[in-house]
Amino acid sequence: MKSRHLAVLYVGKAKNLRQRVKQYFVKGGDGRSMIPRLVSQVESIDVVVVNSEKEALLLENHLIKKHKPKYNALLKDDKSYIALKLTKDLWPRIDIVRYKGRPKADGSYFGPFTSAGSARKTLDLLQKLFPMRQCSDAEFARRTRPCILYDMKRCIAPCIAKCTQEEYSALVVRSKKFLQGRNKEIVKELYEEMEAYAERLEFEKAGNILETIRHIEKTMEKQAVDKPLGLDVDVLGIFREGDEVVLVQMFIRNGTLTGTRHYNFSKILEDDRDLLRSFILQHYELLEELPHEILVPEEMEEAVWIEELLSENKPRKVVVHHPKKGEKLALMHMAKINAETTFRKEKDAHLLRERMLLTLQEHFRLTRYPRRIECFDVSNISGTGAVATMVAFTEGVKDSKRYRKYKIREAYSFNDYDAMHEVLKRRFKKGEETCDLPDLLIVDGGKGHLNIALKVMKELNLITVDLIGLAKEEGRHDKGMTAEQVFLVGAKDPIILKKNSPILFLLQQIRDEAHRTAIAFQRGTRSRALLSSELDTVIGIGPAKKKSLLRHFGSIKAIKDASAEELIAVKGISKKDAEKIKNMLM
Numbered sequence: 001m002k003s004r005h006l007a008v009l010y011v012g013k014a015k016n017l018r019q020r021v022k023q024y025f026v027k028g029g030d031g032r033s034m035i036p037r038l039v040s041q042v043e044s045i046d047v048v049v050v051n052s053e054k055e056a057l058l059l060e061n062h063l064i065k066k067h068k069p070k071y072n073a074l075l076k077d078d079k080s081y082i083a084l085k086l087t088k089d090l091w092p093r094i095d096i097v098r099y100k101g102r103p104k105a106d107g108s109y110f111g112p113f114t115s116a117g118s119a120r121k122t123l124d125l126l127q128k129l130f131p132m133r134q135c136s137d138a139e140f141a142r143r144t145r146p147c148i149l150y151d152m153k154r155c156i157a158p159c160i161a162k163c164t165q166e167e168y169s170a171l172v173v174r175s176k177k178f179l180q181g182r183n184k185e186i187v188k189e190l191y192e193e194m195e196a197y198a199e200r201l202e203f204e205k206a207g208n209i210l211e212t213i214r215h216i217e218k219t220m221e222k223q224a225v226d227k228p229l230g231l232d233v234d235v236l237g238i239f240r241e242g243d244e245v246v247l248v249q250m251f252i253r254n255g256t257l258t259g260t261r262h263y264n265f266s267k268i269l270e271d272d273r274d275l276l277r278s279f280i281l282q283h284y285e286l287l288e289e290l291p292h293e294i295l296v297p298e299e300m301e302e303a304v305w306i307e308e309l310l311s312e313n314k315p316r317k318v319v320v321h322h323p324k325k326g327e328k329l330a331l332m333h334m335a336k337i338n339a340e341t342t343f344r345k346e347k348d349a350h351l352l353r354e355r356m357l358l359t360l361q362e363h364f365r366l367t368r369y370p371r372r373i374e375c376f377d378v379s380n381i382s383g384t385g386a387v388a389t390m391v392a393f394t395e396g397v398k399d400s401k402r403y404r405k406y407k408i409r410e411a412y413s414f415n416d417y418d419a420m421h422e423v424l425k426r427r428f429k430k431g432e433e434t435c436d437l438p439d440l441l442i443v444d445g446g447k448g449h450l451n452i453a454l455k456v457m458k459e460l461n462l463i464t465v466d467l468i469g470l471a472k473e474e475g476r477h478d479k480g481m482t483a484e485q486v487f488l489v490g491a492k493d494p495i496i497l498k499k500n501s502p503i504l505f506l507l508q509q510i511r512d513e514a515h516r517t518a519i520a521f522q523r524g525t526r527s528r529a530l531l532s533s534e535l536d537t538v539i540g541i542g543p544a545k546k547k548s549l550l551r552h553f554g555s556i557k558a559i560k561d562a563s564a565e566e567l568i569a570v571k572g573i574s575k576k577d578a579e580k581i582k583n584m585l586m
Contacts, residue, residue, distance in 0.1 A: 001038070001042045001044075001045050002042070002043060002044045002045070002046065003041050003042070003043055004041075004043040006044075007070075008063070008067035008069045009038060009041055009042060009069055009070050009071055010038060010069050010070070010071040010072060010269050011060055011063045011064050011067065011069050011072055012060070012269075012274070013056040013057070013059075013060045015053075017047060021045065024038070024039055025039060034071065034243055034267050034268070034269055035269070037267075038071050038269060052305075053302060053305050054305040054308065054309065057277070057281065057302060057305055057306065057309060058309065060278075061278070061281040061282065061285070064278060064282070065282065070267075071267070071268055071269040072268060072269065072270065072278065073245075073265045073268045073270055073274075073275050073278050073279065074282075075263065075278075075279060075282040075283055081098065081099055081259075081261070082096065082097075082098055082116055082119050083096075083097055083098075083099060083109045083110055083119070084096060084097075084109070084110045084119060084122065084123060084126075084179060085097045085106075085107045085108070085109050085110075086107050086108040086110070086172070086175065086176060086179075087106070087107045088106060088107050089137065091133055091140065091158045091159075091168060092107075092132070092172050093132055093133050093134060093135075094123060094126060094127075094132060094175060096116065096119045096120065096123060097109075108176065108289070109289075110179040110180075110289070122179075126175055126178065126179075127154050128154070129174075129175075129178065129212050130171040130172075130174050130175045130178070131149075131153060131154050131155045131156050131171065132155065132156075132168070132171050132172065132175065133155055133158055133159065134149060134154070134155060135147070135159070137551065137552075138551060138552060138553065138554040139554070140158075140159050141552055141553075142553070142554065142558070143159040143160060144160065145160060146159070146160055146162060150162065153208075156168065156171070174186050174189070180232075180289065187213055190209050190212060190213050191213065193209055194206045194209040194210055194213070197209065231252070231255060231291075231292040231293060232252065232253050232291040232292050232293075233252040233291055233292060233293045233294075233295060233328075233331070234249055234250065234251060234252070234291045234293070234294045234295070235249070235250040235252065235294075235295045235331045235332060235334070235335045236248070236249055236250075236276060236279070236280075236294065236295065236296050236297065236335060237250070237297060237332065237334075237335025237336040237337075237338055237339040238272050238275065238276070238297055238336070238339055239336065239339035239340040239342075239343045240272070241343065243266060243267045243268075244264070244265075244266055244343070244347075245264070245265040245266075245268065245275065246262055246263070246264055246265075246339045246340075246342050246343040246346070247262065247263045247265065247275065247276075247279060247339065248260055248261070248262045248263075248335050248336075248338045248339040248342060249261045249262070249263070249283075250331065250334065250335050250338065251291075252291075252331070260338060262338075262339070262342045263279070264346070272297070272298050273298045273300060276296050276297075276298060276300065277300065277302060277306065280294060280296075280306055280310070280320065281306065281309070281310075284310050284318070285309075285310065289315075289316065290310060290311070290314055290316050290317075290318040291318060292316065292318065292319065293318065293319045293320075293321055294318060294319070294320045294321070295321055295322070295323055295328055295331060295332055295335075296320060296321070296322050297322070297332055297335070297336060298322060299322045300320060300322065303320040303321075303322075306320050307319060307320055350395070353395060353396035353397065354395070354396075356396060356502050356503065356506060357369065357370050357371070357395070357396055359502075359503060360503050360506070363495075363503060364466075364468055364486065364488060364495070365488070366439075366440060366466040367466055368439050368440075368464075368466065369439065370439045370440040370466070371394065371395060371439050372392060372393070372394050372399070372402075372438045372439050372440075373392070373393045373394075373438060373439065373440045373441075373442060373510060374390055374391070374392050374393075374402075374427075374438040374440070374441055374442070375390070375391050375393075375441075375442040375443070375444065375510045375511060375513070375514040376388060376389070376390050376420065376423060376424065376427075376441075376442075376443055376444065376514060377389055377444045377511075377514035377515050377517070377518040378408075378416050378419045378420055378423070378518065379515075379518035379519050379521070379522040380419075380522065386408040386419050386522075387405065387406060387407055387408060387518065387521050387522045387525055388405075388406040388408065388419060388420070388423040388518060389403065389404065389405050389406070389514060389517040389518040389521050390402075390403065390404040390405075390406070390423070390427060390514070391403055391510065391513045391514045391517055392438070393510055396506060398513065403517065404427065405517075405521050406422075406423045406426065406427075407525070408422060408423070409422065410422055416445070416449070417448060417449070417452050420443065420445075420449055420452050420453070421452050421455065421456060424441075424452070424453055424456040425456050425459070425460070428456060428457070428460055428462060428465075429460060432460060432462065437462070437464060437465055438465060439465070439466065440465070440466045440467075440468065441453060441465050441466070441467050441468075442468055442469070442470055442507065442510055442511065442514075443467070443468075443469050443470070444469075444470060444471075444511050444514055444515065445469055445470075445471055446469055446471040446485070446487060446494075447469060447487050447494075449469055449471075450467060450468070450469035450487045450489065453467050453469075454467060454489055467489050468486055468487065468488055468489075469486070469487035470484060470485070470486055470487075470507055470511050471484070471485050471487065471494075472484060472485070484496070484497050484504055484507065484508065486507070539580060540576070540577060540580055541577065541580070541581065544572065545572050545573060545577065548570050548571055548572050548573070549567075549570055549573065549581075552570045553570075559581065564578040564579065564582055567581055567582070
């Protein structure tokens with residue numbers, strides 16, 4: 001369905017398209033409030049006929065991701081999750097990582113874990129059972145003798161060839177099987193290996209393997225107590241109220257509940273079945289490891305085709321199942337309760353934020369509801385390298401996509417007022433051109449900084465943005481008790497907020513976030529300049545080669561000390577490059 005401007009509003013599929021389309025245009029529809037809204041915008045409908053339901057699923061999924069229609073559920077996930085990642089190096093290692101949305105294609109991910117603590121315990125056990133390397137790539141390349149982990153039997157030292165590629169690969173494969181819950185398979189392999197060593201009278205190696213077997217068997221005993229299913233299962237639950245939907249995903253790994261995620265959808269046209277289908281295809285399509293089963297709260301006609309699409313070229317086949325009794329049905333109820341609880345909690349949190357913003361508007365006599373708030377901060381070190389950052393909060397929540405960074409171009413680095421004037425003018429001049437202005441601007445500083453902001457507004461003839469200044473009360477530096485002053489336009493004296501004021505908490509959160517980003521940007525700019533200054537003098541060494549060199553050697557000093565042969569060993573560095581580096585950095 002397309003709008004007058006040919007923007008795609010909605011993508012859907014059906015065996016009987018005539019009946020499906022008709023239901024949207026019949027008076028009264030099916031009662032969903034968003035349908036009249038959609039119908040009023042539809043100008044044309046394009047139809048594509050395909051040969052099978054499987055092709056229809058593929059096409060629908062592709063078009064939703066391509067066009068991002070307003071009334072379809074598009075999977076967006078900006079929360080970070082904790083997982084273990086097995087890297088794709090020649091000598092892989094396992095790290096604890098945080099990721100947002102879908103995992104990257106730079107390794108195999110296992111998780112998510114409920115906490116960093118549980119991930120750390122699993123990693124510690126893995127390092128005892130399968131002693132793979134723990135060092136960084138740069139450290140691995142530089143090492144000339146084994147580290148203490150070798151003596152502790154926590155690493156078999158591939159860095160100095162204390163093991164073969166085959167021996168190390170065996171550890172990698174077993175680590176992966178362990179994380180996949182294939183412990184019985186590992187134990188069987190280890191018993192065979194232990195017996196082979198014993199027959200060759202290599203009793204020390206056989207003893208080490210027996211110790212590993214006992215560790216794994218102890219872990220298996222503990223897991224058997226917790227297992228309700230004994231499988232890897234994802235359980236999906238949905239709660240819907242009005243135009244708002246929450247979908248909860250529960251993770252059962254090796255039969256134990258390891259964590260949950262939730263996804264919010266607003267003003268989408270799909271019913272629960274359509275939403276589930278769209279979510280499953282978008283979420284699981286790119287995952288390397290699939291669960292054995294995906295439990296869903298609705299019977300799905302396309303389940304067979306979805307299973308076939310997801311399982312293609314995957315080591316494990318997945319089953320999409322709607323349970324009707326037993327433990328699996330109990331898990332479905334649990335997922336639904338979690339979805340409703342999450343919905344209520346987020347709705348309550350939204351109402352609290354809304355109430356706080358209304359109080360902020362009333363307390364500071366703002367001309368408009370402060371839906372979007374922006375805050376600026378300037379940072380420099382000893383008057384040099386001045387930078388500024390802008391942070392944005394929408395509906396009282398961080399809106400990091402709107403954050404901006406500024407390098408001071410014209411103002412003197414040591415003059416905060418000039419720097420603030422420059423960045424505010426740059427931001428609001430562009431904002432006026434693009435009709436992208438905040439409702440409230442907070443400047444970090446006292447009356448002087450507020451006057452600078454007011455001057456910029458007058459120069460640009462802006463009257464639609466409210467202004468306040470936020471500064472610590474003079475003479476108060478006692479930790480946790482520093483009072484805050486709020487300066488308003490046209491008011492002689494500042495307002496002193498009570499230390500337990502919820503408005504104060506929000507303003508401090510915004511100001512501290514601006515301060516944090518400004519300092520981080522300033523330090524990053526300064527360190528990059530220091531690191532790259534000498535390499536920048538070498539003609540022919542661009543950003544990519546510079547990055548490879550620093551990643552491989554770790555420092556400018558190490559690059560200087562490296563031989564021409566060691567430099568050539570770095571990916572992308574030619575013999576000619578190595579000669580230039582040696583000549584310029586000597």
